[in-house]
Amino acid sequence: MAMMPRMELRQGQSLVMTPQLLQAIKLLQLSHLELQSFVEGELERNPLLERDDVTEGPLRANGGDGPLAVDAETFARSESLNSQEGMENRLGTGLDNVFQGEQPSVARLDTRGADSLPIIGGAYGGSGGSFEEGPDGFESGLTVEASLHDHLSGQLDLAVTDPADRIIGRHLIDAVDDSGYLGEPVAEMAERLGITVARIEGVLSIVQGFDPSGVAARDVCECLSIQLRDRNRFDPAMQTLVANLHLVAKRDFAALKRICGVDDEDIADMVAEIRRLDPKPGRGFGGATAETVVPDVFIRSAPDGSWLVDLNPDTLPRVLINQTYHARVSRAARSDEDKAFIAECLQTANWLTRSLEQRARTILKVASEIVRQQDGFFAHGVEHLRPLNLKTVADAIGMHESTVSRVTSNKYLICSRGVFEMKYFFSAAIAATGYGEAHSAEAVRFRIKQMIDDETPADVLSDDAIVARLKAGGIDIARRTVAKYRESLRIPSSMERRREKVAMAMGSR
Template sequence: MALAPRIEIRQTQSLVMTPQLQQAIKLLQMSSIDLAGYLAAEVEKNPLLELGPAPTAPGVTGAIGRRADDDGDWLDGIAANVTLHQHLHTQIRPMRGTPRVIEAALLIADELEDDGYLRVPLAEVTARHGLRAADALAGLTLVQACDPSGVGARDLRECLSLQLRDQNRLDPAMQAMLDNLALAAKGNLVELERVCGVDAEDVADMLAEIRALDPKPGLRFAQTRVEVAVPDVYVSRAPDGTLNVELNAESLPRVLMNNVYATRIGKDDSEARAFVSECSTRASWLIRSLEQRARTILKVAIEIARRQDRFFDTGTPGLRPLTRRAVAEQLGLHESTVSRVTAGKYVACEHGCYEFSHLFVSAIQAVSGGEAYSSAAVQDRIRSLVEAEPARRTLSDDKLVTLLKGEGIDIARRTVAKYRESMGIPSSVERRRLRARPSATREIAAGAGRSRD
């Protein structure tokens, strides 16, 4: 058969991930904290976007500790502290240098890790930001001249060298010691005396000077990271017994579109109008995606609360077996959508603040074939049995299986052992030995308590 070009018409189906769809999926899986950071960056890029004040949301008694109106927000004090990068920027901008060198120094400062080190190769920074090699090297020199001394170093030797140079103590002998820090680590002082050309007393003094330096100068600006679980949904029991499920308004940023900028553009400025039109389209898509995100989170939360209603009365023992697929099928969503909605999201109730993943649990079958038990509830029961066991008659895994089956829970011995180990509870032999010591009960309780946390 002869080969020849020809035209054919074929009908196929394919999923096209438009930028708008990609953005909607990305927003859906973000936590409230990640979302706030993402929106702040979008507002900087889009002149038509503004962040409006979030509406005040009612608190839930006993759910999450302090309210925002309790004597001010203590997190504001942490956020107000100056970071290392801000501290360096303040010093670099007024320095003497060409605009290119200053810009290079600012970019290099942003590349530093929290401890003050530049662990990214300078050549990589140069290529990524399109800098000239000479400007990058001069910019690094400016960074290394900043306070705190030693910042901008690429390794420990350079960090210590910068600090000693500022103290006018970087003589040849000290430089030789820095070049041979491995000898100091090994305690080979005789060899250090030889390579540095000094006696034992001088070596001891030099080592004392080095120990007084700061090997991680940037950490003095590092703030203690406080992980705060911000609830996305509140669940409470109404007086008539029904469950109220509502979004936390404080975790929902209000994004507004400001068209004042567009009205100031002349009719003849086609390039500016095209830019504003693109910004307007992006802003509209973002606002619609945020609205869709809120609706989806609420819809999924309502279904989870409906299926786990006992949990909001009794806590973990009231959990029923529940999978993301079951929720997705009930709501007509894809399972991946439910996974994204619940990832990194929290629900607050009278018992506390829990990640949504806590409410999805596997099933343990009942002996009589009735309603299955959740794995979380079974683990909680194992913990209770161990905590209540007699001091001289610790319960083996086989005994725990017998007791659980007596309560209608059909469970294998290896499953009991797996749950016990995951909760940090020692074996019956270890518990018996531990209880022979005065502090044993506290140690066993602490192991079980870690899993509860």
């Protein structure tokens, strides 16, 4: 057969991931802080975009509007007000028909001013007053938390006068981590500085005498030993106890009594003394600032027993396209390059606004379906959490599992029971005995914790005993699964719990 070039016409289908589609997928899995950072970057790059500063209320799944709640306590207090709301704010039995025809699920917005919204704590909380009090404004009342490094450096300047020792002390302080421990071996530091280990040890002993007690220790044993010396409690028996902390962790008090040569009362006092110490002396100083979790969705009960699902407007950055400015610069554009730039900016702006709206709709859909599937949890608590997977939610709302997975990543909802990550409501199924309904793994884990919390020193449950009780309650579970759940809850074994309860009982006497 002769080989020759020829032209053929073929027809086929393929999915092309445009840059806009890739960005829209990326927006779904961003947290609200990451989303705000992304939108801020777009506002700086695109002259046609501007921030929408109009204060609006929460975005509700069924198009209703209502007061904005901000924490679990406020939700609980607001339950008494729900009876005054209209019966049109209903999500219960009509939830299946909420999203027909892909109409915007955020049909109506709460247009009341910011004064009508409750403000709890944070930057706007406090004991009263206004931002205009005093000549310097509220900034004058702000303080900067001292870091551990600065705290130790100030003490070094007072305690050490020799310039060489001060340099060594600076290096030691720089090697102290946020927990207060020395993060670099002394031998490596001595080699790096070109001095003897003994010289480093001499300055280290000075630094270890600084406040907070136990700082610059190389391990937890040295940290506790320093604190015990400061309290004049580091006798030979306590030295032996600190050297055998692994037995304290195992609660093997019989072995500790034998090694330390003390009786029951003394070992109980010594262990109590150890527990009063601080194993992380540096944590009281300026480490990383703790970020407060801001919920993306509000869940409230309605007067008819159904649930109201609102999006938090504070987590939804809103942008507008300045059409007036676009028309003016379009008329003024002369070169093809300028016209292409303006057209690209308009296209990007339109895409961003549509993507943000679609992201809000998708979050609302997924949250509403989670509430519908897990209504028992919101009404009665963790014990009524049902098994749920991504496919169930995806099939119910007509989306792909990967989309649901992206939506639930780094997203939180708040209800009267607290703040929960959306992924918390997806749990594996534990089979029931007989023909009963399967149980959620999270609900089973909660029941195991309840059983252990209700233990007495005379009746400490083994894993086999927990299995027997769960099977009596209709849960078919293996012993290894109970052990895995117990370890995930950081609960020690029955033997260690029995030792601890006996020791606590002895100490109370």
